[in-house]
Amino acid sequence: MEIKVMKNIMHSNNMIAAENREIMKDKKISAINILASPGAGKTSLLVKLIEVLRNKVPLAVVEGDIAGSIDAEKIDKLGIPVVQINTCGGCHLDANMIREALVTLKPADETIIFIENVGNLVCPSSFDLGEKLRIVVSSVTEGSDKPIKYPHVFQTADLIVLNKIDLIKHTDFDRDYFYKGVNAITAKKVMEVSCIESLGIEELAEEILKCCKIQEK
């Protein structure tokens, strides 16, 4: 019985995700679903990407959190349209939440919408939101075994970002082991960045623009 209900939830989610994808395709809007552990630096990365991209394309942000609006307040201060979704304990965003966020945001044509998912390296990877691009952010302070221990989120991502690269010298992070773990499960690109030292941000922004233009799911 449990499995049956889960299938229903997934089927319903996928239907709505497909609708979201169609709606956005018509307006050339690109949604980017950002997945990571709590504290991997999703919001800091968003702030840095907004700095680089804000004069190039219309931007909007959907913030997913269990509680509060700390992250949405940071984005709002930058003058970027933002919607906060509180899941009230829920461990992931789903496609229906994004459908409602789209109604609220009313994004202009060709907008890039960054969706910061709930900090969780497990559950969000099972829920298609209708995004064009899925990015998983892993940070060096989490250790180099994350791709091996949480394979699904890395497998389903279109792009992998390795964050907090400035801290690598203070940790026992094993870069070879991390890349071996990634390469064992996916051929997707890894981009290394540091938000504090602004390393790799411009390159990541360029890659995002490229993916949003040429990659069709």
Add this chain to the structure above:
Amino acid sequence: MEIKVMKNIMHSNNMIAAENREIMKDKKISAINILASPGAGKTSLLVKLIEVLRNKVPLAVVEGDIAGSIDAEKIDKLGIPVVQINTCGGCHLDANMIREALVTLKPADETIIFIENVGNLVCPSSFDLGEKLRIVVSSVTEGSDKPIKYPHVFQTADLIVLNKIDLIKHTDFDRDYFYKGVNAITAKKVMEVSCIESLGIEELAEEILKCCKIQEK
């Protein structure tokens, strides 16, 4: 319909958790459920605690992971009895998994069983395993806003560990903000540790011994 099924799952889990608690109480066994984000340092902390506690009490470990047995292998090398539970994509351990682990481990009377839950700051906090003590581990590299953003896991913990304190000087971690966040939702104790510099480990081991003896759920 979804909610009804969820209640059934929770009710069933809580029944088994209560049975686990009774079984362990009879043998004066203490299970410690350790919750944290991926990469917060649960396994490193376990290794350090084992060093301090192994000559004082019988120890055993249950490793919960989505995939693989990396962490269990680390514990096995120390000569401590360990069971690896692979959730195969599942985002948390449940009481039935622990019931089966107890059958496999056959722990001696007065054993302390450390249960390393799946790296996830959301879902595991809703599942009672029958533990005597619940510890949440947060690391300074995750940022100081975790108690505010993930309140349930901090509220349901008996003890809060702030790990990777050696890295605090390399981050923008705001200690006052972290403690304010904790104190706003719980009166539970926070203990600061560093596994790399072996700071606070002996004190934490003492606290665990104290809690296991005097605290009854």
